[in-house]
Amino acid sequence: MKLYRISTSKFGVLVYPTPVEKNAMFLIAAPSMDHAEIYKHLLDFGALSNPLQSSHLYANIRVHTDGVTSVFELKWSEFQLTLLPEREVDLNRANILERLFSRKFENLFLNMDKKTELLKDIQFRFSQQQLCSECQKLGIGDPVLVAWFADLSKLGSP
Numbered sequence: 001m002k003l004y005r006i007s008t009s010k011f012g013v014l015v016y017p018t019p020v021e022k023n024a025m026f027l028i029a030a031p032s033m034d035h036a037e038i039y040k041h042l043l044d045f046g047a048l049s050n051p052l053q054s055s056h057l058y059a060n061i062r063v064h065t066d067g068v069t070s071v072f073e074l075k076w077s078e079f080q081l082t083l084l085p086e087r088e089v090d091l092n093r094a095n096i097l098e099r100l101f102s103r104k105f106e107n108l109f110l111n112m113d114k115k116t117e118l119l120k121d122i123q124f125r126f127s128q129q130q131l132c133s134e135c136q137k138l139g140i141g142d143p144v145l146v147a148w149f150a151d152l153s154k155l156g157s158p
C-alpha cells in the first residue's frame with residue numbers, strides 16, 4: 001500500500017508516494033500546505049487516484065530539477081472521488097453520490113480560506129447521506145469510511 005508524504009522546498013509544496021519506486025516517480029504540486037494535507041488524505045485512502053492511475057485528472061506542469069520526475073497539478077474541476085466500498089451494487093447511484101462529494105471537495109480547494117467551515121459542511125453531508133437506505137447499500141456506513149470522514153476534522157485545525 002502506498003502512502004503519501006508532503007515536502008516543502010524552494011520549489012513549493014509537493015506530495016509524493018512512499019516508498020519511492022524508480023520506475024513510477026511523480027510529484028503532485030499543491031498550492032498550499034492546506035491543499036497538500038487534503039490531497040494526502042484523499043490519496044492515502046484511495047479516494048483520489050494518482051497521476052499514473054488517472055492521467056486525465058492531472059496536468060503535467062514541469063519536470064523536477066532531477067530531470068526525470070514529472071510534476072503534476074490536480075485539475076480540481078475534473079477529478080472524481082471513489083469513496084464507496086460497495087459501489088458496484090449500483091454504479092449509477094454511487095457515481096452520483098461520489099460526484100456530490102467531489103464537487104464539495106472542489107469547492108473546498110477553490111475556497112481554502114473557508115476550510116474549517118467547508119470541511120464541516122462535507123462532514124454534515126456525509127452524516128446526512130448515512131441516513132439514506134440506498135446509500136447504506138453502497139457501504140456509506142462502512143467503519144473505515146466513517147473514520148476517514150471523521151478524520152477530516154483534524155485537517156481543519158490550525
